Amino acid sequence: MIKKMLQILLVFMLVIILVGVGIVYFLPGKTINEEKIFTSQEISNLQEISLNGNFDINITDSDSKDIKCSFSKTQKGYVANGYEIESKIENNVLYVTTNNQKESSVVLGGETLKVNIDIPKSYKNKLSIKSKLTPINISNSNSEDIECSTTDGKIEISLDKICGDISVNTHLGDIDLKLPKDEKFNLSASSRIGKVINNLESNVDSSTSDKHINLSALDGTITISGK
Known part of the structure; x- marks a missing residue:
């Protein structure tokens, strides 16, 4: 009997929580x-x-x-x-x-x-x-020096000119990097679980002494494209 009452009480509490969350979800947010x-x-x-x-x-x-x-x-x-x-x-x-x-x-x-x-x-x-x-x-x-990192979130960078070094790291999230189509750069890009898509492979030059770009992700897609 006590066990059944506890089960009913648990279900009742769960319903209250779900109703409360639903109300909060549909309420307008207060912005400052x-x-x-x-x-x-x-x-x-x-x-x-x-x-x-x-x-x-x-x-x-x-x-x-x-x-x-x-x-x-x-x-x-x-x-x-x-x-x-x-x-x-x-x-x-x-x-x-x-x-x-x-x-x-x-x-x-x-x-x-x-x-x-x-x-x-x-x-x-x-x-x-x-x-x-x-x-x-x-x-x-x-x-001339851009450093970005996030634990869980997408990083988007769009540049008209590569002015220096770029370092980007994310654990859970994609990296989307848009660069000028006519500039050379030194690239290191890796994603442990995701993949790397480089649409500017002809721009990569390991002999470039500046414009080092380092991109790394644990679980996310890295995309490099031109603009």
């Missing part, structure tokens, strides 16, 4: 937007842009002399101790991170963080990006 601008004076000696956190990342370039950072956080349901995005310049490095001093405790819901950064075309120093479970997208960076 924020923008921060680092002026040309603030970034005049900038040596590196470092992004490290649990957020979707989109990098673009423009003719502006300032760096514009747009932050967006969308929450559904109830989230205790949610992530916050912090940005600052310290020792000539622009840091954008998620504040996770308190681990995110999700009771019934979830949150999505997005970062859009518009970088001046004149910026040519290091661009370092680390994301956890989210995608990374870079469009037309002029950085």
